[in-house]
Amino acid sequence: MAEIYVGISGINAVDNPGPGVGVARSLHEDPDLKVHVVGLAYDTQEPGIYMDWVINKAFIMPYPSADAEAYLQRLHYIKHSYGLDVVLPCLDAELPFFTKYQHEIAALGIRTFLPTLDQFNLRGKDRLADIAEAIQVSIPPTKVVTSLAELHRAVERIGLPVMVKGAFYKAYKAYTYQEAVAHYHKLVAEWGYPVIVQGMVFGEEMNVVAVGDGQGELLGQVGIKKMWITSLGKIWTGVTIKNERMRDVTANFIRRYRWKGPLEMECMVDGDTVYLIEINPRFPAWSYFATGVGVNLPANIIRKIYQLPLPATFDYDPGKLYIRYTDELVTDMQMFQKITTQGEN
Amino acid sequence: MNRLHQLAINDEGFVFDPTTGESFTTNPTGLTILQGLRAQKSPSQIVEDLCADFEVQPEDAERDINDFIDVLRTHKLI
Amino acid sequence: MKKIYEKPVFIKLESGFMNKFGSSPYYARKIRKDIDGVSIDQLVSQFGSPLFVYSEATLRRRYREMFTAFNTRYPHVTFGWSYKTNYLQAICAIMHQEGSIAEVVSEMEYDKARRLGVEGKDIIFNGPFKSPFALQKALSEGAMVNLDHFDEIYDIERVADAWGKPVKIGIRLNMDTGIHPQWSRFGLNLDSGQAMDAVKRIASGGKIAINGLHCHIGTYILDPSAYAREVEKMVCFAYELEDQFGFKIEYLDIGGGFPSKSRLKGMYLPPEVAISPIDDYAERITDALYRHLRPGDFPRLFLESGRWLIDEAGYLITSVVATKRLPDGRRSYVADAGVNLLYTSYWYKYTIELDREIQGVNEPAVIYGPLCMNIDIIDEGSLLPPLDRGTRLIFSPVGAYNVTQWMQFIEYRPNVVLIGDAGQVDVIREKEDLNDIDQRERLPERLKFDTLDTSHAPTGAVR
Numbered sequence: 001m002a003e004i005y006v007g008i009s010g011i012n013a014v015d016n017p018g019p020g021v022g023v024a025r026s027l028h029e030d031p032d033l034k035v036h037v038v039g040l041a042y043d044t045q046e047p048g049i050y051m052d053w054v055i056n057k058a059f060i061m062p063y064p065s066a067d068a069e070a071y072l073q074r075l076h077y078i079k080h081s082y083g084l085d086v087v088l089p090c091l092d093a094e095l096p097f098f099t100k101y102q103h104e105i106a107a108l109g110i111r112t113f114l115p116t117l118d119q120f121n122l123r124g125k126d127r128l129a130d131i132a133e134a135i136q137v138s139i140p141p142t143k144v145v146t147s148l149a150e151l152h153r154a155v156e157r158i159g160l161p162v163m164v165k166g167a168f169y170k171a172y173k174a175y176t177y178q179e180a181v182a183h184y185h186k187l188v189a190e191w192g193y194p195v196i197v198q199g200m201v202f203g204e205e206m207n208v209v210a211v212g213d214g215q216g217e218l219l220g221q222v223g224i225k226k227m228w229i230t231s232l233g234k235i236w237t238g239v240t241i242k243n244e245r246m247r248d249v250t251a252n253f254i255r256r257y258r259w260k261g262p263l264e265m266e267c268m269v270d271g272d273t274v275y276l277i278e279i280n281p282r283f284p285a286w287s288y289f290a291t292g293v294g295v296n297l298p299a300n301i302i303r304k305i306y307q308l309p310l311p312a313t314f315d316y317d318p319g320k321l322y323i324r325y326t327d328e329l330v331t332d333m334q335m336f337q338k339i340t341t342q343g344e345n
Numbered sequence: 346m347n348r349l350h351q352l353a354i355n356d357e358g359f360v361f362d363p364t365t366g367e368s369f370t371t372n373p374t375g376l377t378i379l380q381g382l383r384a385q386k387s388p389s390q391i392v393e394d395l396c397a398d399f400e401v402q403p404e405d406a407e408r409d410i411n412d413f414i415d416v417l418r419t420h421k422l423i
Numbered sequence: 424m425k426k427i428y429e430k431p432v433f434i435k436l437e438s439g440f441m442n443k444f445g446s447s448p449y450y451a452r453k454i455r456k457d458i459d460g461v462s463i464d465q466l467v468s469q470f471g472s473p474l475f476v477y478s479e480a481t482l483r484r485r486y487r488e489m490f491t492a493f494n495t496r497y498p499h500v501t502f503g504w505s506y507k508t509n510y511l512q513a514i515c516a517i518m519h520q521e522g523s524i525a526e527v528v529s530e531m532e533y534d535k536a537r538r539l540g541v542e543g544k545d546i547i548f549n550g551p552f553k554s555p556f557a558l559q560k561a562l563s564e565g566a567m568v569n570l571d572h573f574d575e576i577y578d579i580e581r582v583a584d585a586w587g588k589p590v591k592i593g594i595r596l597n598m599d600t601g602i603h604p605q606w607s608r609f610g611l612n613l614d615s616g617q618a619m620d621a622v623k624r625i626a627s628g629g630k631i632a633i634n635g636l637h638c639h640i641g642t643y644i645l646d647p648s649a650y651a652r653e654v655e656k657m658v659c660f661a662y663e664l665e666d667q668f669g670f671k672i673e674y675l676d677i678g679g680g681f682p683s684k685s686r687l688k689g690m691y692l693p694p695e696v697a698i699s700p701i702d703d704y705a706e707r708i709t710d711a712l713y714r715h716l717r718p719g720d721f722p723r724l725f726l727e728s729g730r731w732l733i734d735e736a737g738y739l740i741t742s743v744v745a746t747k748r749l750p751d752g753r754r755s756y757v758a759d760a761g762v763n764l765l766y767t768s769y770w771y772k773y774t775i776e777l778d779r780e781i782q783g784v785n786e787p788a789v790i791y792g793p794l795c796m797n798i799d800i801i802d803e804g805s806l807l808p809p810l811d812r813g814t815r816l817i818f819s820p821v822g823a824y825n826v827t828q829w830m831q832f833i834e835y836r837p838n839v840v841l842i843g844d845a846g847q848v849d850v851i852r853e854k855e856d857l858n859d860i861d862q863r864e865r866l867p868e869r870l871k872f873d874t875l876d877t878s879h880a881p882t883g884a885v886r
Contacts, residue, residue, distance in 0.1 A: 044436070068695045096696045146603040168691060192691040194603050333368075337359040340436060341370060360433075368436040372784055375431035401428035405811075412748055413431045419752040420435060 004033065004302060005083040007075075007110075009040040010090030010285075011048025011055055016232050019090040021047075022288035023298045024054045029291060030299035032308070038084055044339045050329055057082060060343045064097040071097060076108050082344075086111045086305060088262075088298065090283055092168045095120060113301045114261045115212075115281060122257065123279040124167075135252040137276045140268075141199035151184050151197065152177070158199040165198065166191035171233070173200075198277070203270030206243060208250045209283065209290050211297045214260030219300040220314035221250050222290035224322070235286050238322040240293055245274050253279070262287075262297060289322045348422045349383050362422075369420070374399060378413050382423070388414075429782030430809035435752075455776035455817045458738055459842045463778040463815055466840065471854065472742040472815065473760035475826060475839040479517060481736035482822075483844070486521045489681075489731060492705035493724070497712055500724045503547045505679055506532040508729025508823045509737075513841050513851035515539055518732070526727045530557035533566070547676065547725065549595065549637065551609060558582060562590055569593040569637040569676065571610055573621055576631070583630035593635025593676065594621065596660065600652040606641045613656060619663075626668045633670040636661055639678025639727065643687055645697055647704045653677060654711035662717070676725035677708065683734030685820050686772045701731065730823040737822020739764060740778075743814045744793070754788045756810060761792010761799040764836070765821060766828035768801045778815035781808040790816070794833060826852070831860065 006027060010018025020039065027035040039048045039058035049058040059078050062070040078084045087110055089098045098105065099120040102112055114120075123131060132139040140163075143154035155162055155177055164183040165171040168191050174180035180197070187195050210221035223246055228237040250265050264284040268275040283298070290297055293316040303310055339345045353361045358376055360369040371379065377398060381391035388410050395406040417423045456462060459478050466474060486502075493500045503526035504518035510532060515525070516539065525536040528550035536546050543564025551571045553561070555578050561568055562582050570576065570592050583590045595610030596618050611618040625631045636657050640649055654677060661672035681704060684694040712724070741760035749755050762768055775790075785806035792799035801818070810816075829836060839852035 064696075065691050065693060068693055093691065096692050100696050144603050150604070188689060192689040333361065336368075337355065337357065340368070341357045341359055369433055370436065370784075371433045372429055372431060373426065374429055375433050378431050379433075395428075398426055399428040400425045405428075409430050409809075412746075413433060415748045416433045416752060419748075419750070420433070 002034070003036045004306070005036045005038055005085045006302065007038045007040050007078070007084050007087040008055075008090060009042075009061070009087075009094060010283075011039045011041055011051075011058065012043070012046040013048055013051070014046075015230065016234055017285045018046075019283040019285045019287050021051065021054055022285065022291075023088060023090060023283050024048070025288055026291040026296050026298040027302065028054065030296055030302075033299055033302055035302065036083070038078065038082065040087070040089075041339075044336060047329075049339055049345055050331060050335060058339065058345045060339060064094045068097055068101060072101065072104055072108070075105065075110060079108055079110055084110050086113075086302065088113070088283075088301065092280065092282060095281055111305050113305055115214075115259055119257055119259055120281055123263075123281055128276060128278070131253070131257075131279070132276050135249060135256055137249045137267075137274050139276050140201040143197045144194045145184075145197055146193045146195070148181065148184070151180060151195070154197040155180050158197060161200050163198040163200065165196040167194055167196070201268045201270070201275045203268040203273070203275065205277075206241065206246055206267050206269050207284065208246060208265040208267070209262065209287055209297060210250050210254065210265070211262045211301060212254035212259035213304060214258055216255040216258045218251060218254055218314065219304060219310065220290070220295040220297050221247065222293060222295050222297075222316055223247060223250075224286070224289060235322070236324050238286065238289060240289070240316060240318050240320045240322075242318045243269060245269065245272060249274055249276070262301070286322065286324075290316070292322070293317060293320045349379070349417075352379075352422070354379060367420075374409070375413060378410055382414075382417075427782055429784075432784045432786055432809065434784070434786065453774065453776040454778075454780055456778060458817075460846050461842055461848055463740060463817065466848070467740060467742070467815060469848070470838045470840055470850065472740055473758075473764060473837045474740045475764075475821070475837065475852075476738045476740060477514065477733075477822060477839070477841045477851070478736045478738075479841055479843050482514070482517055482733060483521060485732050485736065486518065486523070489701050489705075489726075489728060490522070492701045493709065493726065496705055496709035497721075497724055499721045500726065503676070503725050503727045504732075505727045505729030506536065507827055509733050509826055510535055511826060511839060511851055512539055513849070514733065526725075530554060530560075533557060533561060537564075547637075547727070549639075549727075553578075555581070559585075562592075567593060567635060567674070567676075569595045569610075569635065570621075571595050573611075573624075576621065576625060576628070580628055580630045589630055589632045591632045591634045593637050593674065594618065594625075594633055595637040595639075596657065598638065598640070598653065598656050600640050600649040600656070602641055602644055602646060602649040604641070606639070610638065613660060618660070622664060622668060622670075626670075633664060633668075634672060635674040635676060636672055637676040637678070637725075640680060642680045642730070643682045644680045645682060645699070647699050647707045650677065650704060651707040651711040654708055655715050658712065658715040661722070672722055674723040674725055675712075676727065679726060679728040679730070681728050681731035683730045683820055683823060685730070685734050685767075685823070686774075688770055688772055734820040734823035737820060737825070739818040739821045739825070741816050741818065743810050743812055743816065746810065746812065749789070753804075754786050754807075754809070755791060756788060756807075757791050757793065758801065758816060759793050760818075760837075761794045761801055763792065763794055763799075763832050763834055764829050765792075765801050765818065765825055766830065767821070767824050772802070773818040773821060775802065775805055775807070776817040776819070777808075777810070778817065781810065781814070783808040796832075831855075835859075 008020045008024050010020035012018040013021040024037040037056050039055035040061045041049050041058050048055045099114050099117050128139050141158045145151045145154050161175045163171050164174050164180050166187040172183040184195050206225050208223045211219040213219050223241045224238045225241050226235045226238045262283045264280040266277040295314050295316050335345050351364055358371045392403050392406045458476050502523040504523040506527045524545040525541045526547040527533045543566045546566040548561045548566045548568045558578050559582050596613045597607050597610045598613040611621050640653050657675050664670040682698050686694050741758040743756045744759050745757040747755045785808055787804050788807045790802040792801050835855040838850055838854045841849050841851045
């Protein structure tokens, strides 16, 4: 078969890594797919741009927060000047654009595999309570705030410590009201309103990466427990697990809402109680972990899009270990100059 | 101390300062001015250079050169 | 052959700012040479700069789009043009021609609607302050008055006493509809029981009949389902009033707050991504009505949309009068329009279009207004190519609130023009002159002088 040009964003493999490089590696590892990865970057220093063995070609994109028309034009330019068959957006901030403009993107001849706008909005951090009720899972006490007065009330009602979260990204733990206020200001400045305040719940933090096919079925799911996280809360070491309760919650969510596309469920598990902390409508940064244990979710999406046979089983073994490690790359400034001045490498 | 002479400048307008590690970008008119300044030309000579190569009135060129020099000054390059 | 000139730029590459599109000449640069076919050049040479320009075609198109969205789903719908959003006579007249009644929130607006020819019965009178005189006038002319607070009950009962018969009014509610922030300062709170207390008090007085409910949940509401929750609560409350007190609710006024494609500061997503189409709002609202109304009961639905209808029909043309390099290296421009004309720039970031193609790389730039006042900034940072003096910037959407909230501070307010359906351009508000500023002033006789004489200016204490 012909090479498939797949656009992947989030190739910022830094200390708070985007999912892109792991997703790209997964696609390269499918023995039957011939994938050419087109990196979609937002800064000329995203490491993926320089990792030409994973990201075959990279383009700088306009910010999705700036102007939808400019973004569509850029996709169109890439499609025609280079080639772009599929885009797998990997960053939260891009998803409202990609979900809303699915039809326009399809009209450019570029395929996506995403939830509908309604499905996407449903898992907003400020609406978790509705989902929790529908799929019968608990959530920590949560308040959505848009002012300092509301923040104060929320902290008082929930009790310290609390997690203070941005509408799209970032979550900070606050042990004092002053800390909560500082986080609040930081989040508002970067991500706007609202800000979510969540109480702390206790238990083991567990995560699931899964893909729904849009008809209620799974294209695979892998559960993990993070064993060691960095000061930014990012996984460094982890292990695969099979927690039946959590697997059910994920499957229920995908079945009930006919979720299409990747997602990450963040849960706290305390015995039989599963607290749903967050549903991220995209691949997590550790997606390659699932590929490594035999569940290649990015490849399954491409297979589904092109109606190629899916693997016979999505099963995996619990007890497989994941270790992230740092690596270094030395090169000269040429590629940096090129991407800076021309917007592509 | 004039740092202009140490800059590595390529034809695409990428400017690198090897002593500080800072990078800059400029455009063709900016390149002309930079090259003029490096050749110790006076602003009025650079105005002539710009007017010879580009479709521009001397008055506009002069104003833009002054602004450009202001920018170099804020980056402590001159 | 000489090359095309572009202004020289020299930009430091900094992490986080190294996005090609920050400096791209091809993307994110917007050019507008005309508004509805009338060139920016022609508009400015004829009417001056700065200049507010309204598009009648856009205004009517927006009105019809929104009205159709609601009317085809629920025929008992009437729009009340929100005067405070824009009360220029020409604008109001267009709205009334399209079939809208008037929604006013002050005595001045009430008088304005009446003078324009709107009958009292076609005016909705809202707001937290209605003087006893204004209340009396509005009620006697048959206006729909919506009660804002407890104290107004006494004022209205006094009117009923004077008439010797009950007065019909609506009451304004506020409530939790799941949106943030929740507006709670207008009307009576439904969730706490405050609204019901007021109804009980009204019923016990026997001088007022409640025939309508009003609510306005907020502004720039991005979540259409918030309106569904509002409607559900209003309908349930209406039936409580009917069943318990015998008040028949004839209208539900659900307010406005529908967002235009204007970019609220602090909003991460671009408006075209964040905002749902008006059909989504209409669908949720009318669906909630049909689900909760009793069979055969179709109260009139009032909407008081302002921003949604007019914001995108308004433009402000302003000219660059000076360029300045700030000490931190940023480029800045002085424009002939500032916060005196764009009051809403405190909350909104406008789209800026240029009147011509300009060569050169985009640079972060600040745009200042003409006021001798540090806070006069109309754009804190946009990527613009290097602009020459005289370049015109077209700000949009600015149709909502600016020509009502603008301020008279050291400058004359400029012409406001309307481009008609056939391309004709009419001045709908003339540029001010000194008479407009001076005519209400009175200079006491003893302070008048012919020429300024400074020769005997006091140097010591004045006795």
